[in-house]
Amino acid sequence: MITTCPNCQEKINTKNIKATQKKGIHLEKKCPFCETWFRLKAPLAVIKTIGLSSLLITSLLNMFTIKNELSYIFSSVGFIGIVIALLITFWGKQEKIYN
Numbered sequence: 001m002i003t004t005c006p007n008c009q010e011k012i013n014t015k016n017i018k019a020t021q022k023k024g025i026h027l028e029k030k031c032p033f034c035e036t037w038f039r040l041k042a043p044l045a046v047i048k049t050i051g052l053s054s055l056l057i058t059s060l061l062n063m064f065t066i067k068n069e070l071s072y073i074f075s076s077v078g079f080i081g082i083v084i085a086l087l088i089t090f091w092g093k094q095e096k097i098y099n
């Protein structure tokens with residue numbers, strides 16, 4: 001996967017990112033070229049988390065529900081959630097972190 005550094009605009013293969021740190025829902029990464037820390041734009045990280053959660057919640061609801069007519073709706077919501085999360089993972093804009 002390729003991401004662009006928001007500071008030096010270098011294309012970075014995520015395999016080459018050596019330093020990462022997790023802060024709440026944010027995964028912060030360090031650019032190997034200019035040493036700047038960056039992360040997925042905050043609103044996108046929130047939407048991505050909601051998307052992943054919707055898949056988890058609707059899957060659980062489908063496991064425990066006895067109403068089959070609702071399972072179709074739950075599956076659709078979960079599917080949309082995971083598609084949004086994947087789109088953000090691959091094409092979401094990164095932002096510089098200011099301390």
Ligand SMILES: [Zn+2]
Nearest residue numbers: 005008031034
């Ligand atoms: Zn950079």
